[in-house]
Amino acid sequence: MNLFVNPKRAPDRPAELAVLIGEQQMEEAFREVSTWPDYRPTPLRALSGFARLHGLGEVLYKDESDRFGLGSFKALGGAYAVFRLLQRIAASQTGSSNLSYADLRSEELAEVVSRVTVCCATDGNHGRAVAWAARQLGCKCVVFLHERVSAARAGAIARFGARIERVSGNYDDSVMCAARAAQLNGWHLVSDTSHAGDAEAPLNVMTGYTVMVQEIVLQLRGRNPPTHVFVQAGVGGLAAAVVAALWSRFGAELPAIVVVEPERADCLLRSARAGTPVKVQGQLDTVMAGLACGEVSPVAWSILERGASHFMTISDEQALSMMRALATAGYGDPPLVCGESAVAGIAALAAATRTSEIAAALGLTPGSRILVFGTEGDTDPELFAAVSGTTAAAIRSLQS
């Protein structure tokens, strides 16, 4: 486990960052997404047993395991970016502005929308979100998967009618393939990272993620705000969206933001240490599939470089044992459906409380109130069953 204290953290939101994901864009995203069929806020669960056993005041777990039935928070970002792209294309061809989700699904626009092909690279969840939105809105979709993405994750994307392209190498290689294919074929790249193209789609993806944080702000109404947020990172888009939304709500009172990565895919921690983006090469071999990224998203980095207070890494063993404990009520709280990437933040929190120097460096005390993000459910059901010894259906029957 590594910890790096960010010397560049800004006390308040720098003006140039306020415009990247502004208040107006966040409000628009919330207004739009909350009208979508089957939208409902996901639960913010108080894990009082976990908090007590780890000597903390409060631990709140934003449970994204059932977001839009897709099993991860990623549904918010990829789908919102596809929506914004089609809205722009349809507006340029029809002259109508402010088209809604329902407008884009209407018969009048079916022809315009069906001519569009979106594409993206993914390690599972982003591609599922993009394919889902493409199916709902009626455009075509091609998803690039690197060689280590499991068959279960590929199947969950193909289920929405997307064409799957397998590529050799790691996540970052698949991002480059998707960008090249988009250029060659006239497709529209809906990437969750800005390192292979422009920042429009990645910013829309991140703006979509802020819907989750805006829900949390409403769910926290009348309660004390968190002192710490532990949020896991792949390319950093999620963590940057969390910072942007919390900065807009709390300004200089921004809680400590601890960004957590797998030991073998720690591009953000290395970048923070070097003071400039650093690439991690190789297989990025970690069980936390959603976090197996070797290159930061530059647009996310510009926010995290100033907004994150700490960068931490955890091992696969720490993630797997947390997954098992949370799925089997190991701390006395109701069991949770939590995938390998979902538990990275809370696993880092647990590990930090066990090492006094790290707890002190993070300022963790019995009065601390911590927010963590359970970013996915059993997005790979076989793996979830193998690790936890139970199933999502069994857990959900206990939750209700």
Ligand SMILES: Cc1ncc(COP(=O)(O)O)c(C=O)c1O
């Ligand atoms: C379940 C899950 N959690 C967290 C993340 C990290 O998000 P980001 O790549 O934006 O840092 C991902 C990314 O795919 C994910 O799938």
